[in-house]
Amino acid sequence: MQSAWTLLSWGPQGWLDDIAYGVFITVSLALATLPIGLLIGFLVALAKNSEEPSLRLAGNIYTTIFRGLPELLTLFIIFFGLQIALQKLFQLFQPDATIDVNAFVSGMIALAFVFSSYASEVFLSAFRAIPRGQYEGGYAIGLTDGQTMRLVVLPQLIRIALPGLSNLWLILLKDTALVSAIGLPDTIRQAIIASRVTQQAFLFFGLVTLIYLALAIISSFGIGAIEKAVKRQDFRR
Numbered sequence: 001m002q003s004a005w006t007l008l009s010w011g012p013q014g015w016l017d018d019i020a021y022g023v024f025i026t027v028s029l030a031l032a033t034l035p036i037g038l039l040i041g042f043l044v045a046l047a048k049n050s051e052e053p054s055l056r057l058a059g060n061i062y063t064t065i066f067r068g069l070p071e072l073l074t075l076f077i078i079f080f081g082l083q084i085a086l087q088k089l090f091q092l093f094q095p096d097a098t099i100d101v102n103a104f105v106s107g108m109i110a111l112a113f114v115f116s117s118y119a120s121e122v123f124l125s126a127f128r129a130i131p132r133g134q135y136e137g138g139y140a141i142g143l144t145d146g147q148t149m150r151l152v153v154l155p156q157l158i159r160i161a162l163p164g165l166s167n168l169w170l171i172l173l174k175d176t177a178l179v180s181a182i183g184l185p186d187t188i189r190q191a192i193i194a195s196r197v198t199q200q201a202f203l204f205f206g207l208v209t210l211i212y213l214a215l216a217i218i219s220s221f222g223i224g225a226i227e228k229a230v231k232r233q234d235f236r237r
Contacts, residue, residue, distance in 0.1 A: 004203055007194075015194040015204070022190035023211055029107055029176045029186065034169065036112040041119030048120065049127045059120065066117035072178050074114055079106040079182045107179035115172050122164035126157045159230050166223040173215055187211060 010017050048059035066074060083101040090099055130153060138148030180189035191208045195201035 004200075007198055007200060007203065008207065015190075015198070018185075018190045018194065019187065019204070019207065019211070022185055022187035023215075025104070025184060025186045026173075026176045027215070029104065029111070029179065029184075030169075030173050032104075033108050033111045033115060033172060033176075036108065037115030037119055037172070038165070040112060040116035042123050044116060044120035045123030045127060048124050063117045063120055066113045071110075071114050071175055072181060075107065075110040075178050075182060078110040078113070079103065082106060082109070103179065103182045103184040106182060107176070107184055111172060111175055111178075114175065115168060118168055118171075119165060122161050122168065123157065125164070126160035127153075129160050130156050162223075162227060162230060166227075169223070170216055170219060173219065174212065 006013055008014060008016050044059045044062055047055040048063075050056055050059075069077075079101060083099055086101065087099040134152055134156065135148055138152040143151065176186060177188040179186050180192065183189070187208055191204040195204045198204075
């Protein structure tokens with residue numbers, strides 16, 4: 001039986017290079033999902049904060065669906081459903097067409113939908129925490145709606161929403177583990193493969209535990225630095 005140091009080494013006899021690749025996939029997926037989820041969440045929050053009833057209804061339906069469904073089910077629906085839908089569409093023009101949906105893209109879309117549904121609630125709470133007088137003050141000095149949003153509302157919105165969004169980032173980082181169910185070689189899937197081949201499940205899942213804790217700690221330091229930067233900007237104003 002190989003020693004733990006051999007199993008956790010680089011090269012043909014070790015699994016550390018495979019685990020490292022899985023960590024790369026995990027972090028890349030989370031970073032790729034974050035801006036998409038933030039953008040969709042912000043737009044949904046705008047819709048829910050709108051005076052137009054149809055927009056509020058659409059925003060509420062969106063958040064109800066993706067907050068109500070289990071994340072894994074959402075992932076399966078996107079991965080398999082998107083593939084079927086695209087295949088049907090392409091077969092209208094080419095009957096023998098076969099479409100394979102990329103697991104990374106499917107995971108990114110599914111996680112972005114879930115993340116945005118929760119982020120929209122954070123943004124909505126931040127919108128409601130900003131006094132109406134802030135908008136009126138922007139209009140009073142001749143700013144347009146877009147300028148008022150960009151120069152007056154958004155700086156305050158970011159500061160108020162940042163703690164909630166920071167928690168959602170940590171949740172997103174952990175939710176990336178779900179993509180192992182659709183074959184994407186993330187950290188969890190690589191650990192599963194290594195543990196099956198070597199029969200050393202405790203070793204590899206213990207390593208993955210330390211990796212996720214390390215990612216959470218690094219994220220906490222990064223979030224802290226961002227919060228300090230935002231506070232410095234507020235102080236300068």
